[in-house]
Amino acid sequence: MENLKVEKNFYVVLILLLLLLSVDVLAQTKETAEEKPSTALASALAAACRQNETIFLRYQTAENSVAFRKLTPSQKSDLMKRIVQTGDAGRPLLSSGAEGRTVLRCETTGKTTELRFGAERIQENLAFVPVEATGGQSAEFGMVREGGGWKMLSVGLVLMNIPELAKRWATPETTAGDAENSEAAAIVTLRRLAEAVETYKKGFGKLPTQLAQLGPERRGEVSPEKANLIEQELAEGTKGGYVFAYRIVPAQKPKDAKETAGESTEPTYALTATPAEYGRT
Known part of the structure; x- marks a missing residue:
């Protein structure tokens, strides 16, 4: 009887250990995904496509987050639309292209924009992700590690300086x-x-x-x-x-052309x- 009780306790402990290990593996997998700047950028751009301010804010620096909240609703919308090059809120579709790299499609009523990610480059707390848009236009997004995650820093050579944008937009908007x-x-x-x-x-x-x-x-x-x-x-x-x-x-x-009478x-x-x-x- 005593042996049966010991054996039962052993199995209970074993099950608990397996559960703890599985939780740890899931946590590590999630952490690895969040550590990839391209993954964070894809989430930010998908949020911009959907016009989802809450999720878009998660991928902004602390300073930009404060400034973004102070913008008017139309200014917030315009900023997100400019980043993904759409004229309206859309439906984001994430997939993988060549070499397993991210492809984000933002489908709107009148237009679909496709963003193809290139190979990311990481330099300590900075990362750069090249993105090619529909029509061959390309830009390099800069990301910075802040608060344990990757945040948007720049688009091409333009810094994501939302405080400065807020100052410019402080004047009445042009209709x-x-x-x-x-x-x-x-x-x-x-x-x-x-x-x-x-x-x-x-x-x-x-x-x-x-x-x-x-x-x-x-x-x-x-x-x-x-x-x-x-x-x-x-x-x-x-x-x-x-x-x-x-x-x-x-x-x-x-140079080879001959002069024609009356030609100016x-x-x-x-x-x-x-x-x-x-x-x-």
């Missing part, structure tokens, strides 16, 4: 309608500039070398240096939140308009 009106005004200004350049060319027989030559002369006199065709602000290259640039484009033709060899020009600050104009 889609405002942006369209601003772009339309910029196009009208480009047409005005083109007309001014053509008027200058007809009047002085040559193209201006810079926008300043189209500007006003204080005394009201017209000259090749001050043609009085546009206002001073535009002559300085800015108007309505846009920066305008002008350059002469030399006439080009292949005169230089032309190019005009461009770019927002002074993206996201506001």
Whole structure:
């Protein structure tokens, strides 16, 4: 009877040991997965695809987490959409590609973005994970080890500096309608500039070398240096939140080409308009 009792106790102890070992193995497996920066990045990007703020926050540094919580709902949404290059919340699908590397698809109503992970590089507390998006665009995500896990640090050469983004977004947001009106005004200004350049060319027989030559002369006199065709602000290259640039484009033709009668060899020009600050104009 005594032997039976001892044997029973032995089996109970053995079962407990096996349970403890299995728990330890599971813990180690989970820890190994969490230690991979690419795994943490995939979870962060999947959360951004779903527009899941709670999970996305888990993979941000302490400083960025505080700043992210202070953003408006639309600012949070825009940030996550920009990171995964989608226009709306989507459904993330994780799979493995070549050499077992992660592939994340973010499926939205109008667009599907595919992100293919490359080989991660780990340097002590820093890691870098190259990611190629649909269309061949690629960026390298920087990760930093903080609080026992990997957090997002940078996208390409741009730091994930959410506090700085919060400062920029502190001003009233530009609506889609405002942006369209601003772009339309910029196009009208480009047409005005083109007309001014053509008027200058007809009047002085040559193209201006810079926008300043189209500007006003204080005394009201017209000259090749001050043609009085546009206002001073535009002559300085800015108007309505846009920066305008002008350059002469030399006439080009292949070395082997023979000259054709009537073919123009005169230089032309190019005009461009770019927002002074993206996201506001």
